[in-house]
Amino acid sequence: MQMTQALTRAVQTRRNHTATIFAHRKRTWAEVGQRVPRAAAAFRALGLAPGDRLGILALNSDNYIEIFFAAAWANLVLVPLNTRWAVPENIYTLDDAQCKALIVDDAFVPQVPQLLAGHAMAHVIHAGEGAAPAGLLGYEALIADTPPMADECGRDDELCGIYYTGGTTGHPKGVMLSHKNFISASVNWIATLHFSEDTVYMHSAGLFHLAGCSPAIALTLAGGTHVCLPKFDAVLAFDAIQTHRVNYCLFVPTMVNMMVNHPDFSRYDLTSVRYCEYGASPMPVPVLAAAMEKLPTWEFIQGYGMTESAALTVSLPWRYHFDQEGMPSKRLAAGRAAYGMDVRIVDEEGTEVPRGTHGEIAVRGAQVMIGYWRKPEATAAALRNGWLHTGDAAYMDEDGFVFIVDRVKDMIISGGENIYSREVENAVHSHPAVRDCAVIGIPNEAWGESVHAVVVLKEGQIAAEKDIIDHCRTKIAGYKVPRSVTFTDSLPLSGAGKIMKNVLREPFWKGRTRAVN
Incomplete structure (x- = not known):
């Protein structure tokens, strides 16, 4: 299996059909098929060798989708950087992955000096609009000036991309995904979520995220049309759906909530949409009910997965969003195993538990990651037998x-973003007045959950909620910063001396049937 199989099939079967739409620019699959081998050859001409890591920090665009395949064509390993992370977090990612070159767009050109401080980066490529800023290479110029190369894509279990996800140790972990992982996930996506050559799909989730990347590769394999929003905005989404007759969307529940409650909602014709996949966090029942009422032509499909499984693992089809006579309700389920995936509920020893018994979800299949980049202990803990x-x-x-x-x-x-409490706790702990802290998720009607910090101050020290929050903004990405802080004299500890976060959570989740919102 090779990542570029998706592109070569699309070019072969859909060459004159629209491949990508970005703002007012359209490209056919034939055009994309001509540009990708040139971009790949340009990367090689810059001295990048097979297996070298190529970072990209950019908003969604048609160029970003091309770069997925250009990197694979040249047998490079793509490392997408999170557009919502703070500069220190992306510096860590570039250093940890040992990226040899970096691609940025207009939004991130100002960060380049900081990103390169102390980092031996061979080249920085500008893949934005217009001429490249001083000191940066132009993506369009590289394509225009470089003859195409033959496809030298890796295959099967060879490394294709490293996708960083938040880490419980205070640093992000690089999830290593192979060519087989991506192509298996794409076939699964087509079979489970109804992608076809007639699909006109709107990218609203960031392409650095598997919720953005995985459908991008699957849609290419199907030969559909990519409609790229730079990032999610309700009005931009409304306009794109209406203008381009989008028939497939993916949203996290927060986005759906923003859309159905937007004051301009009724001004747009959104009836072209046939399917809407949602996931990344549970959909609150009132939000789903409002969406089903206001968008009666849409069929909603829930997807559950993770970066480590190249996204889709479990799905809940549209028909199970309704109560069926003589059957227990399935509306609150994440769904059933996707095609080609084994799913079990297991105990601490990894033994499958009886139906109806609580345990941990364990999955197996061709989509499951190779492991964590340069973290053998974390890999061994996650991948067992x-x-x-x-x-x-x-x-x-x-x-x-x-x-x-x-x-x-x-x-x-x-809001669909994974936030590991240890990362936030490290930021809170670095405040000079803080002695101890614990970070938990508490219910939030708009975002699903919000970050809450419980803080113990050092003796004689004074700090207010705003002080802690403002301090964290200098350390971590904005979406990870605590939205609220409470102060206490001590934290509840177990007999082993561990903080009992279940005790801290209990008052906030009391009366709810599950501890996720």
Whole structure:
């Protein structure tokens, strides 16, 4: 299996059809098929060798999708950087992955001097609009000036991309995904989520994220049309759907909530959409009900997965969003195993538990990652006896539907973004007045969950909620910063001396049936 198989098929079968739409620019699959081998050859001409890591920090665009395939064509390893992370976090990623070159767009050109401080980067490429700024190479000029090269893509279990996800140790972990991972996930996506050559798909999730990347590769394999939003904005989404007759979308629940409650919602014709996949965090029942009422032509499909499994692992089809006569309700389920994926609920020893019993979700299949980049201990902890242990607590009913009830890992999901409490705790702890702290997720109607810090101050020190929040803004990305802070004299500890976060969470989640919102 090779990543470039998706592109070569699209060019072969759909050459004169629209491949990408970005702003008012359209390219056919034939045009994309001509540009990618030139971009790949340009990367090689800059001295990048097979297996070298190529970083990219950019908003969504048609160029970004081309770069997925150009990197693979040249047998490079793409390292997408999170556009929402703070500069120190992306510096860590560039250093950890040992990137030899970096691609940026207009939005991130100002960060280049900081990103390169102390980092031996061979080249920085500008893939934005217009001429390249001084000191940067122009993506369009490289394509125009470089003859195409033959496809030298890696294959099967060879490394294709490193996707960084938040880490419980205070640093992000690089998830190593292979060519087989991506192509297997793409075939799964087509089979499970109804992608076809007629699909006109709108990218609103960031392409640095598997919720953006995975459908981009699957849609290319299907030969559909990519409509790229730089980033999610309700009005931009409304306009793109209406203008380009988008028939497929993916949103995290927060986006759906913003759209159905937007004052301009009724001004747009959104009836072209046939399917809407949602995931990354649970959809609050009132939000889903409002979306189903206001968007009656849309069929909603829930997807559950993780970076470590190249996204889609479990899905809940549209028909199960309704109560069926004589059947228990499945509306609150994450869904059933996607094609080609084994899913089990296991105990601490990895043994499958009886149906209806709570345990940890473990998955197995061709989509599961190679491991974590340069983190053998973390890899061994996650991949055990061929199974990926997800850290999500759930039960499975007699019909194979998975119901998520909590998270084994200490993770918060806010607005569809994974936030690991240890990372936030490190930032809070660095405040000079803080003696101890614990970070938990608490219910938030707009974002699903919000980050809450419980802080113990040093004796004689004074700090207010605003002081802690402002301090964290200098250390971590804005979406990870605590939205609220409470102060206490001590934290509850177990007999082993561990902070009992369940005790801290309990007052906030009291009366709810599950500890995720």
